Amino acid sequence: MIGLALASVSANSAISNWWWLQVIITVSYYAIPTMLVYAIYKGRDIPFQWMFLVFGAFFVTCGTTHVIETWYVWFPESLVSEFMKAITAFVAGSSVLLLLTLMPFALALPSPAKLEAANLALENEIVERRKAEAALAELAEVLEEQVKTRTAKLSRANAFLSKEVLERKKAKKALQESEAQLREKATQLEQALQQLQETQAQLVHTEKLSALGELTAGIAHEISNPINFINANIAYAHNYVEDLLRLVKLYGKYYPNPVEEIQEEIETVELEFLKEDLPQLLSSMKVGTDRICAIVSSMRNFSRLDKDGMSFASIHEGIDSTLLILQHRLKANGKSPAIQLIKEYGNLPLVECYAGQLNQVFMNIISNAIDVLRESSTSPVLNSQRSCPSIQISTEVAEGDRAVIRIFDNGPGMTEEVKNKIFNHFFTTKPAGKGTGLGLSISNQIVREKHCGCLECLSRLGEGTEFVISLPIRQQKSETSRLVEMQEAV
Known part of the structure; x- marks a missing residue:
């Protein structure tokens, strides 16, 4: 509008020399929106920025209209002026409408006094916050100092505790090592005590057997001389009796009618x-003395003391001597039937061994077999499963250089658990007072350690039991010397 007025004045007054004034007006029109845009660019948080843009557009259109009006003065017939007037009118109307809508918001803006009061309140709040921050910083420093002090104390306590824990660990480790050593020593002592008890029991058993052997040998020697005297004289007595009976017969033949006194004596x-x-009486006496001589011979053979070390002996003689001593137990006894004895001897050569100790092995195994058969004879179930209790003994040569003795009984057999423990010291299945549990243990030791042999038990429940003894026919020289040293040490 200002430009239009100035343009009218200029035109009406026809003052063409005021061209510099037109330039200043035009520059002003375009400088105002330029500054508005710059202000919006720098102050991006200014409210109602779109309104500033509308004002800038209005000033641009006004400036453009002024330029066109000036051009119209020089060139009156141009339509551009009318077009720009229309644009200017549209922009002006739009600005008025926008100002009407913006007016409530503009009126709602706080006054400078309120802004000053708000600014003062903000400054006071900032001061308070700074004081609070300073107090917090001071408290933080105090807290940090306390944390450092507490951390130092905790570090010292932790170091002390770590040292104490380390010492306790060392003490615990030492205690565990000491406990392990004590347990090991206790185990060793227990094993030594068990070995001592076993050795003591074996020595007692061996001493008893040795004393029994010496006693048996002495009794056999003492019986041998008079029984041999009786046995030898029975033959002469038999001959004498036959002579006397022959003489009496001849006397009766030639003197059939003796005197009355002789006839009475004959009756x-x-x-x-x-x-x-x-004659029958003398024959039975001969059988009895022969039997006694055989028993004495078997007692001598069984009770060999083996003081001179190993010697070559007959295994069959040792078994027969053992059976002769146990013969009374094989006979029928009350409700128990007789035990059938089956011998299947092979062609065994003489075996280098301790004959007396092997006889003890045979005695233990055969005696146990007899005990089992006697105990099982009272069971009707077992009796129904077998025809007759029996013990079978067989011998053979195996692998060319080993003598094998098999002793089998058709008893009830044994479980796997019992079979695994049968050679253990003091293990027995017999009632208390009837077994020491040393017989098979000592037998196993005699076969394995004294003769470098093998003693094996084959048994299944309900199928009987078989003991297999395997011995080298000839002992190796190194083994023989070792066994002699062990025998001397015992």
């Missing part, structure tokens, strides 16, 4: 019965 002594019974 008193029962001469006919005497002539028949006396």
Whole structure:
């Protein structure tokens, strides 16, 4: 509008020399929106920025209109002026409408006094916050100092505790090592005590057997001389009796009618019965003395002391001697039937061994078999499963240089658990007072350690039991010397 007025004045007054004034007006029109845009660019948080842009557009259109009006003065017939007037009118109307809508918001803006009061309140709040921050910083420093002090104390306490824990760990480790050593020593002492008890029991058992062997040998020696005397004289007595009976027969032939006193004596002594019974009596005495001589010989063979070390002996003689001693236990006894003995001897050569100790092994195994058969004879179930209790003994040569002895009984057999423990010291399945649990243990030791052999038990429940003894026929020289040293040490 200002430009239009100035343009009218200029035109009406026809003052063409005021061109510099037109330039200043035009520059002003375009400088105002330029500064508005710059202000919006620098102050991006200014409210109602779009309104500043509208004002800038209005000033640009006004300036453009002024330029066109000036041009119209020089060139009156141009339509550009009318077009720009229309644009200017549209922009002006739009600005008025926008100002009407913006007016409530503009009126709602706080006054400078309120802004000053708000600014003062903000400054006071900033001061308070700074004081609070200073107090917080001071408290933080105090707290940090306390934390440092507490941390130092905790570090010292932690170091002390770590040292104490380390010492306790060392003490615990030492205690564990000491406890392990004590346990090991206790185990060693327990094993030594068990070995001592086993050795003591074996020594007692060996001493008893040795004393029994010496006693048996002494008894056999003492019985041998008189029984041999009796046995030898029985033959002469038999001959003498036959001569006397022959003489009595001749006397009766040539003197059939003796005197009355002789006839009475003949009837008193029962001469006919005497002539028949006396030879039988002498024959039975001969059988008895032969039996006693065989028993004495078996006792001597069984009770060998083996003081001179190993010697070549007959295994069959040792078994027969053992069976002869145990023969009374094989016979029927009350409700127990007789035990059948089956011998299947092979062609065994003489075996280098301790004959007396092997006889002890045979005695232990066969005696146990007899005990089992006697105990099982009272069971009707087992009796129904077998025809007759029996013990079978067989021998053979195996691998060319080993003598094998098998002793089998058709008893009830044994479980796997019992079979695994049967050679342990003091293990027995017999009632208390009837077994020491040393027989098979000592037998195993005699076979394995003294003869470098093998003693094996084969048994299944309900199928009987078999002991297999395997011995080298000839002992190796190194093994023989070692066994002699062990025997001497014992």
